[in-house]
Every structure is written in structure tokens, then in C-alpha cells.
Amino acid sequence: MMTEQKSTNLERQHPRGTGWITCVLMFAAVCLVFLGIATTAEAARGRISRVVIDAGHGGHDAGAKRGYVLEKHLALDVSRRLERYLERRNMRCVQTRNRDTFVPLSQRSKMANRYRDGVFVSVHFNWAYNSDGSGTETFYNKNSALASAIQTRVARKAQTTNRGTKRASFYVLRHTDIPAALVECGFISNYDDRRRCLDPRYRQKIAEAIGEGILAYSRG
Numbered sequence: 537m538m539t540e541q542k543s544t545n546l547e548r549q550h551p552r553g554t555g556w557i558t559c560v561l562m563f564a565a566v567c568l569v570f571l572g573i574a575t576t577a578e579a580a581r582g583r584i585s586r587v588v589i590d591a592g593h594g595g596h597d598a599g600a601k602r603g604y605v606l607e608k609h610l611a612l613d614v615s616r617r618l619e620r621y622l623e624r625r626n627m628r629c630v631q632t633r634n635r636d637t638f639v640p641l642s643q644r645s646k647m648a649n650r651y652r653d654g655v656f657v658s659v660h661f662n663w664a665y666n667s668d669g670s671g672t673e674t675f676y677n678k679n680s681a682l683a684s685a686i687q688t689r690v691a692r693k694a695q696t697t698n699r700g701t702k703r704a705s706f707y708v709l710r711h712t713d714i715p716a717a718l719v720e721c722g723f724i725s726n727y728d729d730r731r732r733c734l735d736p737r738y739r740q741k742i743a744e745a746i747g748e749g750i751l752a753y754s755r756g
């Protein structure tokens with residue numbers, strides 16, 4: 537804005553022979569824009585160098601299910617959406633599985649522990665005997681900071697019960713040395729939650745909310 541105004545003023549004062557000044561100013565403006573993009577990308581990355589995205593279950597382990605609705609498929613879909621969201625913001629990601637395959641829990645944690653400056657985020661959908669159970673929740677084992685950053689944003693977007701953050705001793709949380717969180721994106725056993733979970737727009741919203749939480753945590 538400033539640069540454009542400057543060049544207009546200059547042209548007004550010197551109607552002839554100022555073409556080169558305009559060129560120099562335009563070149564400077566282009567440089568500033570590129571510098572801005574690079575700085576923004578750097579800021580987006582923050583203190584995290586890698587996000588290990590863990591789509592829960594897979595292969596013969598379907599996770600929670602209700603009729604044809606399988607947790608493993610929903611989890612993989614949200615994980616892929618999350619990866620796209622983060623990579624567009626220059627955050628490098630790695631998936632513990634990117635197909636419908638069975639990956640043992642020990643392998644998932646081992647993969648995560650390779651990235652010292654990374655975070656591990658496991659994506660799941662919930663199930664309860666009581667079909668009234670609904671909402672989103674995020675688990676952690678050692679430190680709640682990442683889980684809180686994620687859950688705050690997921691709860692805001694999901695428009696279902698906010699079950700908050702909880703400490704749990706799930707294998708992948710216990711055996712992962714880097715900051716780790718496990719997000720439950722909704723209850724397959726609850727009618728309203730299930731309807732939401734089957735809607736790709738809901739899954740996109742949840743993926744973006746998880747992504748926002750990770751980026752906010754990374755910025756500190």
C-alpha cells in the first residue's frame with residue numbers, strides 16, 4: 537500500500553523520466569512480498585519440525601464400529617485432511633499409516649520417537665455402551681499442553697459436548713517420548729455424533745481445528 541502511494545506521488549511530481557523509479561519500487565515490493573511469505577512460513581513452523589500423524593487402528597483392527605461405519609476409515613480420512621492442512625502451512629508431516637493397513641502400536645511410537653523436535657497426534661473416534669455418550673475429548677499422558685491446545689479448538693468447531701482433556705495411559709501416549717495427544721473426534725455409538733462424523737465437512741472442520749491447535753502449540 538505504502539509503496540503504491542509513493543510511486544503515484546513520484547509520478548505526479550515528475551511526470552516524465554520516472555519509469556525506472558517505478559520499476560525499482562515495484563521490484564522492492566515484490567521482494568518484500570516474498571520475504572513476507574518466507575517469514576510467515578518460518579513463524580508457522582515454530583518450535584516443531586515434524587508432526588507425526590497417527591490414524592488409529594487399520595487393517596484387521598477396525599476400531600469402533602456401528603454397521604458399515606468403521607472408526608479406522610474415519611480416522612484415516614481426518615488424518616489425511618490434517619496432513620494437507622499442515623503441509624499447506626509448511627509444516628512437515630509423517631503418517632504412521634496412509635492406507636488401510638494394520639500397524640502395531642509399538643511401531644507407531646518408535647516412528648514418533650525418531651523425530652526429537654516433533655509432536656505425535658493420534659486420531660480416533662469414540663464408542664460407548666451407553667448411546668447417550670457424545671462429544672470430543674483429547675488425551676495425554678505426560679504433559680497436557682498439546683492436548684489442551686488441540687481440544688480447545690476442536691470443541692469450538694465441533695459443536696458437540698466438550699469432554700475436555702484427560703490423562704490416560706494408552707500405549708501410544710506412554711511410549712512416545714515427544715509431546716503426544718490422542719484426539720477422540722466424536723462417538724460412533726451416538727446417533728447425532730455419528731451423523732456428524734459421516735459428514736466430510738465435519739471431518740474437515742475437525743482436521744483444521746486439530747491443525748490449528750498444533751500450530752498454536754508450536755508457536756508457544
Ligand SMILES: [Zn+2]
Binds near residue numbers: 592593599660661
Ligand atoms: Zn480408537
